[in-house]
Amino acid sequence: MIKKKKICLVVSSEMTIKTFLLDHLKLLCVEYDVFIVAGTNCQYLHSDYKLDISVIKISINRNINIISDFLALIRLFLVFKKNKFDLIHSITPKAGLLSMIAGYISRIPVRIHIFTGQIWVQKKNIIRMILKCSDRLIVFFSTNILADSKSQMGFLIKEKIVAPNKISVLANGSISGVNIQRFTHNDSTRKIVRQKLNISDTDIVFLFIGRLKYDKGVLDLCAAFKKKFSDRDNAHLLIVGPDEERIVDVINKFDIKKEKLHLIPYAEQPEKYMVSADVLCLPSYREGFGNVIIEAASCRLPSIGSRIYGITDAILEYETGLLHTVGDINALASLMEKLYLNEELRNSMGKAAYERAKSLFSSNKVTAAWLDYYATLI
Numbered sequence: 001m002i003k004k005k006k007i008c009l010v011v012s013s014e015m016t017i018k019t020f021l022l023d024h025l026k027l028l029c030v031e032y033d034v035f036i037v038a039g040t041n042c043q044y045l046h047s048d049y050k051l052d053i054s055v056i057k058i059s060i061n062r063n064i065n066i067i068s069d070f071l072a073l074i075r076l077f078l079v080f081k082k083n084k085f086d087l088i089h090s091i092t093p094k095a096g097l098l099s100m101i102a103g104y105i106s107r108i109p110v111r112i113h114i115f116t117g118q119i120w121v122q123k124k125n126i127i128r129m130i131l132k133c134s135d136r137l138i139v140f141f142s143t144n145i146l147a148d149s150k151s152q153m154g155f156l157i158k159e160k161i162v163a164p165n166k167i168s169v170l171a172n173g174s175i176s177g178v179n180i181q182r183f184t185h186n187d188s189t190r191k192i193v194r195q196k197l198n199i200s201d202t203d204i205v206f207l208f209i210g211r212l213k214y215d216k217g218v219l220d221l222c223a224a225f226k227k228k229f230s231d232r233d234n235a236h237l238l239i240v241g242p243d244e245e246r247i248v249d250v251i252n253k254f255d256i257k258k259e260k261l262h263l264i265p266y267a268e269q270p271e272k273y274m275v276s277a278d279v280l281c282l283p284s285y286r287e288g289f290g291n292v293i294i295e296a297a298s299c300r301l302p303s304i305g306s307r308i309y310g311i312t313d314a315i316l317e318y319e320t321g322l323l324h325t326v327g328d329i330n331a332l333a334s335l336m337e338k339l340y341l342n343e344e345l346r347n348s349m350g351k352a353a354y355e356r357a358k359s360l361f362s363s364n365k366v367t368a369a370w371l372d373y374y375a376t377l378i
Contacts, residue, residue, distance in 0.1 A: 005086040005378050008035040010076070010099040012060040012092045014042055020091070020176040020291070023363040024370055025051055031371060035083065037076065037099070060095050069098065076102035086110065086378045090138075091175070093119060097134055100141035110377045113138050114146040115156060116175055117288030117310060122215055135161050142166075144377065149173040149289040151309035170369035173313050174289050177366030178357055183271045183298035185354075193276035197262050199236055204340050207277035207301070209240040209270050209292055212247040217283030217306060217326075219247065222254045224283075224333035228340075229260070235340060240264040240273050274299040278346060279339050282311060283324070283332050290314040293321070294361045297353030302346055304335045320353035 007028070011017060017025075017038065025045070028034050029052050036042060039059040045051045058075045061068050080088065080102055087110040088103045090096040096113040103111040120131035135156075139145055145167040147153040153169050156162050171177070191201065199205060208221055218239065229235035237256065242265060251263070267273055270292075274280070280296035280303040287310035293303045294314055303321035305311040315321040322338070324331035339346050 004031070004033040006033045006035065006083060007087040007089065007374070007378075008037060008056075008080070008083070008085045010037040010060075010088060010090040010095045012039065012062055012095045014038050014040045016091055017042060017045075022049065023176060023179060024367050025049075025053065027367050027371060028374075029053060032374070035085070037079065037095075060098060062092070062094055069094070073098045073102055077106050080106035080108055087112065087374060089114070091116065093131075093134065093138070096138045096142075100138050104141040110144065111142045112144045112146060112377075113142050114148060114175060115152060115288060116148050117152070117286050118155075119286070121286040132159070132161065139166065144168070146170060146373075147288070148175040148291075149310045149313040151313050152288050155309045168373075170373055171366050172360040174291055174294060174361050174366055176291060177361045177363035178291070178294045178298045179363045180298055180358055183274065183295045185300045186275050189272055190275045193272050197236075197238070197276070198259065199262075199276070200234065203234040203236055204279070205236045205238050205277040206336060207238045207240070207273060207280050207296070208282070209267070209273060209280070209296075210282070212239070212241050212243040213245050214247065215285040217285055219250060220283045220327065220329050220332060221281050222251050222256065223329045224336055226254050226256055227329065227333045228337045230256070232340075233260070236260050236262060238262045238264070238273060238277060240267050240270060242266050271295070271299060274301060277301060279304060279336070280321075281332075281336070282306070283326070284308065284311065285326055287311050294357045297350075297357040300350040300354045302339060302349035302353055304332065304339065316352070316356060320349055320356055 035054045037056045037058050041057055042055045045053050056079055058072055060072050076099055085108050088108050089112040090099040091114055100111055100113055120128045139162045145162050147169055150169050153167050157164050208218055212218055225237045274296045280301045282290055282305040284306055290311045303315050305315050306326040307323040308326050317323045322335045324335055
């Protein structure tokens, strides 16, 4: 019997596994002896998905904490030294920095990090410099770098974070692709969700779905909605996601009518809310790819997004959605009104978005690219 190669994926948050890695893990387990380093035991991987995966619990804080970061680095080194992995693969910045350093010291032969967006894009002065240096350290201690979009890869090369010969994009981009069977239009689900939210079948729903953070542009979205739709009773704003920066308190200050604003703190099945909506909005200030856009596209939703790297890979302007200058609330409001008034345009863009998601970004295609990439390295 041929002994399987040992690989280890390192994440800061269990949410990363649930959101991006499940489809990959199902096939990776067939080919490799898979380990995951995460902050929790991730029991659902065994109980719900019956995956043969070893989980090693190491807490990695997203924010800088010298003591806890040093302890996590030591623990990672000991785990890597003990298990002698053939490959380690990190996702998210802090997990990348600590695991690439630990992997380098413990002489793991293949050390991969995938960039999914840069925290420092909107930062200034010393903070920006420190965070850029952190990304350069990740690159230095790694053997291979991935980006989840071609425009992000170009940005990283332009900013001299990584050399062109060290970075790649798998398939057509996206860290996970989209499960076309899961994210699919369903009239019955649409009706049930709208009934629960007290939204009429003919009303227009603008959707934001993701972590509630200032740099996701959710407050710009609220301001744009308030500007154009305060007096239009058939327009609704649906915001779905965990509040990580106490943003809900600020959202409530916009004084949008209670019956028009719907706040859902967390959703195990985000596809249900996508199916219930008419337009996805992602006015983000930074994004690696914008996976939520292709998930919504698979549900036949057009999208409105900011014209930044990452999102420009996910939205084909004027065909699958519309783009606005980042931070331009007036432009965002005008695009929302345009799709609000034009059902034919919403439908045509939604159909084109679905065809593009199915053709370019299916999870099967992305997972196959991951497997092929690992095979070339180990």
